[in-house]
Amino acid sequence: MTALQRPKPAAGQIANLKERPRGESLWGDAARRLRRNKAAIMGLIIIIISILVAIFAPAIAPYDYKTQVRADNNAVPYWVTRIFPNMIPEDEGGYITVTDKYPLGSDALGRDLFSRIVYGSRVSLAVAFVGPVVSIIVGLLVGMIAGYVGGKVDNTLMRIVDVMYAFPTFLFIILLMAFFRASFTQVEQGTFSYYISELDSATGGLLFIFVGIGLTSWMQMARLVRGQVLSVREKEYIEAARSIGTRAPEIMRQHILPNILGPIIIAETLSIPQYISYEAFLSFIGLGVNPPTPSWGAMISEGAQVINSYPYQALFPALALFFVMFAFNFLGDGLRDALDPRMRGVD
Amino acid sequence: MNSARRSLRLIGLLMVFAMLAVLAVSGVGAQDAKILVTGLNMVGADPDNSLDPSLSSTVQSIQILDELYIGLTHLNEITAAVEPGMATDWTISEDGLVYTFNILQNVPWVRFNAESGAVEEVTDESGAVRYVTANDFIYGITRTLDPVTGGDYAYVLAPYIVNGVEFNAGEAAAEDLGIRAVDDYTLEITSPEAVGFAINIYGLWMARAQASWMLDEFGDTWVEAENRQTYGPFAMKSWNHDQDITIVKNPFWPGTEAVPQPALDEVVFRLLDDTAQFAEYQAGTMQAAVPPSAEIDRIKADAALSEQYYAGFDSCSLYYGFNWEKAPFDNVNIRKAFSLAIDRESVVNDVTRDGRIASRWYSRPGITGAPTLENNPDLGVSFDAAGAQAALEAGLADLGLSSAAELPTITLGFGDTEYNNLVAQAVQQMWAETLGIEVQLSAMETTTYFDVIEVDAPQIFRAAWCMDYPDANNFLYETTRSDSPNNYTNWSNAEFDALVDEARVSTDQAARAEMYARAEEILVAEDYALAPIFWYVTRQVVSPDVTRTFSSIGLERYEKWDFAG
Numbered sequence: 087m088t089a090l091q092r093p094k095p096a097a098g099q100i101a102n103l104k105e106r107p108r109g110e111s112l113w114g115d116a117a118r119r120l121r122r123n124k125a126a127i128m129g130l131i132i133i134i135i136s137i138l139v140a141i142f143a144p145a146i147a148p149y150d151y152k153t154q155v156r157a158d159n160n161a162v163p164y165w166v167t168r169i170f171p172n173m174i175p176e177d178e179g180g181y182i183t184v185t186d187k188y189p190l191g192s193d194a195l196g197r198d199l200f201s202r203i204v205y206g207s208r209v210s211l212a213v214a215f216v217g218p219v220v221s222i223i224v225g226l227l228v229g230m231i232a233g234y235v236g237g238k239v240d241n242t243l244m245r246i247v248d249v250m251y252a253f254p255t256f257l258f259i260i261l262l263m264a265f266f267r268a269s270f271t272q273v274e275q276g277t278f279s280y281y282i283s284e285l286d287s288a289t290g291g292l293l294f295i296f297v298g299i300g301l302t303s304w305m306q307m308a309r310l311v312r313g314q315v316l317s318v319r320e321k322e323y324i325e326a327a328r329s330i331g332t333r334a335p336e337i338m339r340q341h342i343l344p345n346i347l348g349p350i351i352i353a354e355t356l357s358i359p360q361y362i363s364y365e366a367f368l369s370f371i372g373l374g375v376n377p378p379t380p381s382w383g384a385m386i387s388e389g390a391q392v393i394n395s396y397p398y399q400a401l402f403p404a405l406a407l408f409f410v411m412f413a414f415n416f417l418g419d420g421l422r423d424a425l426d427p428r429m430r431g432v433d
Numbered sequence: 434m435n436s437a438r439r440s441l442r443l444i445g446l447l448m449v450f451a452m453l454a455v456l457a458v459s460g461v462g463a464q465d466a467k468i469l470v471t472g473l474n475m476v477g478a479d480p481d482n483s484l485d486p487s488l489s490s491t492v493q494s495i496q497i498l499d500e501l502y503i504g505l506t507h508l509n510e511i512t513a514a515v516e517p518g519m520a521t522d523w524t525i526s527e528d529g530l531v532y533t534f535n536i537l538q539n540v541p542w543v544r545f546n547a548e549s550g551a552v553e554e555v556t557d558e559s560g561a562v563r564y565v566t567a568n569d570f571i572y573g574i575t576r577t578l579d580p581v582t583g584g585d586y587a588y589v590l591a592p593y594i595v596n597g598v599e600f601n602a603g604e605a606a607a608e609d610l611g612i613r614a615v616d617d618y619t620l621e622i623t624s625p626e627a628v629g630f631a632i633n634i635y636g637l638w639m640a641r642a643q644a645s646w647m648l649d650e651f652g653d654t655w656v657e658a659e660n661r662q663t664y665g666p667f668a669m670k671s672w673n674h675d676q677d678i679t680i681v682k683n684p685f686w687p688g689t690e691a692v693p694q695p696a697l698d699e700v701v702f703r704l705l706d707d708t709a710q711f712a713e714y715q716a717g718t719m720q721a722a723v724p725p726s727a728e729i730d731r732i733k734a735d736a737a738l739s740e741q742y743y744a745g746f747d748s749c750s751l752y753y754g755f756n757w758e759k760a761p762f763d764n765v766n767i768r769k770a771f772s773l774a775i776d777r778e779s780v781v782n783d784v785t786r787d788g789r790i791a792s793r794w795y796s797r798p799g800i801t802g803a804p805t806l807e808n809n810p811d812l813g814v815s816f817d818a819a820g821a822q823a824a825l826e827a828g829l830a831d832l833g834l835s836s837a838a839e840l841p842t843i844t845l846g847f848g849d850t851e852y853n854n855l856v857a858q859a860v861q862q863m864w865a866e867t868l869g870i871e872v873q874l875s876a877m878e879t880t881t882y883f884d885v886i887e888v889d890a891p892q893i894f895r896a897a898w899c900m901d902y903p904d905a906n907n908f909l910y911e912t913t914r915s916d917s918p919n920n921y922t923n924w925s926n927a928e929f930d931a932l933v934d935e936a937r938v939s940t941d942q943a944a945r946a947e948m949y950a951r952a953e954e955i956l957v958a959e960d961y962a963l964a965p966i967f968w969y970v971t972r973q974v975v976s977p978d979v980t981r982t983f984s985s986i987g988l989e990r991y992e993k994w995d996f997a998g
Contacts, residue, residue: 154862156783181734391851395731
């Protein structure tokens with residue numbers, strides 16, 4: 087895998103090597119195999135599109151996410167009434183206001199549903215990126231130190247992880263969010279908690295979601311990293327590095343990290359849908375983003391209340407959530423196949 | 434065992450089967466019981482979860498209590514007039530202070546016996562049936578007023594019984610209360626002041642008969658269905674906490690003109706929110722339900738559902754209160770700006786869409802003494818964008834700020850229901866559009882929310898009040914006077930207090946109406962202590978198989994309901 091392992095070519099073989107196509111690196115090989123995986127590429131395309139949508143939301147969305155035209159509440163374009171047979175337009179004796187102003191209809195307060203879905207992608211994707219970043223930073227640090235140093239340090243850190251692991255994640259995150267929401271409202275001006283709650287309000291309630299997900303997601307990563315470190319710690323190249331006097335941080339960064347990156351990337355990509363669903367779930371039960379910040383989970387929750395009269399209000403954000411979660415799942419699966427060392431060279 | 438005996442047994446068994454078959458065919462079996470299943474939205478209701486007449490304070494609890502216990506006087510659900518309840522008649526002394534009630538005789542205390550499956554009379558140690566007497570009323574009233582009980586509604590009852598306020602404050606003994614039993618069936622209550630609506634108050638749930646021996650025997654567990662003793666038209670059959678409450682016909686209730694014997698055998702209250710109730714109703718598992726307001730458009734457009742839908746008078750009034758102790762709402766102009774910026778017409782027409790009335794003041798028109806919309810075309814507040822912006826400018830100048838951005842973060846708190854959330858988001862947007870101020874919404878778990886606003890309300894908080902008895906005093910004296918425990922705004926105004934004090938004891942209805950109108954003006958349009966939003970209507974869907982009365986008091990009288998045919 088590294089230069090140390092590769093056998094030195096014999097002199098007579100040099101000419102031979104030049105004739106063959108250049109050898110591929112691990113990453114090149116993985117990328118090639120990923121490209122052949124249609125589902126993964128499809129997922130990647132959907133993810134890229136949704137990232138673009140999130141970045142250029144103001145240009146894509148026809149309306150602002152919080153603009154209410156209250157007189158246009160629950161109005162839909164005609165084609166939506168054709169999908170749901172019980173949504174009979176007003177002029178056919180029903181109760182549905184038909185208008186072409188809103189591509190996917192409007193919600194109970196006359197806000198454009200499409201614009202809210204577009205802006206809602208920002209929340210989901212922010213969680214999809216911040217979740218892994220937090221969990222990698224904390225998990226990598228804890229896992230590497232535990233795995234490399236070993237002994238008492240390892241024992242202590244891993245017992246902490248065990249204790250944290252013992253809590254059901256959902257319950258833990260609900261408790262955390264309820265605690266944040268209760269203890270950071272109504273605080274005295276000028277105190278530390280005041281600035282924290284100001285920051286949370288400024289991010290539309292996302293800060294606490296990040297903290298909540300961060301606090302509950304690093305344990306798995308720490309365990310994984312520790313296991314990987316243990317398996318490479320005793321390898322010859324690490325011994326060699328140690329023997330020439332390389333310092334521990336250097337060894338971890340230069341020699342261990344590159345060799346355990348594959349499984350970490352796979353694990354994180356596969357857990358992104360989990361982070362997205364945490365956010366959606368928290369918003370669904372009212373512990374997530376603050377209104378009027380649109381989040382798919384919150385929109386599904388609002389829509390679910392009126393699912394009999396206005397089914398489209400839950401369906402469209404649910405579809406958006408569905409596509410993005412599937413995209414991350416397929417990409418994660420594809421990456422796992424591509425980065426699996428046993429699959430190297432196999433087409 | 435000889436064969437003759439065996440054949441005798443066989444004959445006996447056969448006879449039993451035959452009898453069962455006859456019973457089943459003639460329909461005397463349990464299948465024919467008239468059981469009405471309805472819903473009760475208990476979200477945030479009755480945090481103490483006790484259904485205790487001395488403690489309860491929410492409409493949901495009172496609905497159940499009104500079927501289990503009958504007051505001295507009874508509120509007619511259609512006319513809101515006072516009718517005889519447990520008192521067959523009463524006399525009021527000439528100075529209007531002494532009320533003498535003649536109590537209905539031979540009304541036994543009853544309990545539901547789960548083993549026999551029937552309601553049975555309660556007997557004392559000697560085996561004699563216990564009947565409701567004047568002493569039970571005295572016990573109930575004393576227990577409510579006892580400071581040890583800590584009843585939420587003691588303060589409503591206390592001023593209308595001599596020494597009631599003092600006893601409730603721990604400064605007088607129970608023996609000093611102006612209440613005595615002339616004999617077993619004659620009760621005399623003395624009020625310190627002559628007040629017209631006191632007769633209503635003596636009939637409320639916190640002034641009902643309670644069974645002293647039952648409390649002694651069961652302690653805190655007397656509230657459970659297996660222990661509870663009642664005397665009203667229904668008895669409690671079962672209470673699965675947070676799930677359902679079943680009340681069963683009390684065959685020993687004698688039936689009066691105002692409170693007849695129930696036609697229904699049982700009423701089941703399933704504790705569900707509106708959305709779940711309506712789903713059950715549509716599935717046919719419930720015969721009466723409250724539909725969510727978001728579904729009203731569809732209900733009205735549907736041929737069958739529109740026939741089953743009923744929207745009627747409701748006494749509740751919704752407001753957003755301002756906490757005077759929290760900046761910037763200690764400033765009148767800021768409060769004015771926030772109140773004027775709310776487009777109440779848009780809230781009722783575009784958001785709730787179920788026939789609610791945009792309110793211009795607090796007390797509900799239609800109840801005695803409250804200002805009416807016809808007589809007071811200019812009273813109160815309504816949406817005025819320019820006025821709101823001018824008030825904001827003035828407020829900022831008062832505070833020495835150059836722009837609204839320098840105001841501290843403003844939070845609107847409310848109990849977390851989908852519906853509160855919707856109204857709050859609409860109003861949040863109105864404030865953003867008119868004043869350019871982004872208000873933070875803080876949705877709290879409903880039970881917690883009520884605890885929070887009692888102690889330390891957010892800068893702006895959502896609250897609603899529904900009448901206990903049909904008089905403006907119930908709104909303006911009991912919830913907004915400076916010393917009221919329901920005044921969460923920390924507001925006080927001497928002129929307002931003087932007005933509601935005077936109107937309380939006045940007997941001249943025209944003068945009272947004027948005083949209340951003036952008090953409202955101070956409350957909502959001079960001091961801007963709170964911003965009224967809307968007056969409610971009831972929403973109900975009831976199966977066409979049910980015959981019923983249409984209540985205007987926010988409480989149903991299930992003893993008058995029946996199944997058609």
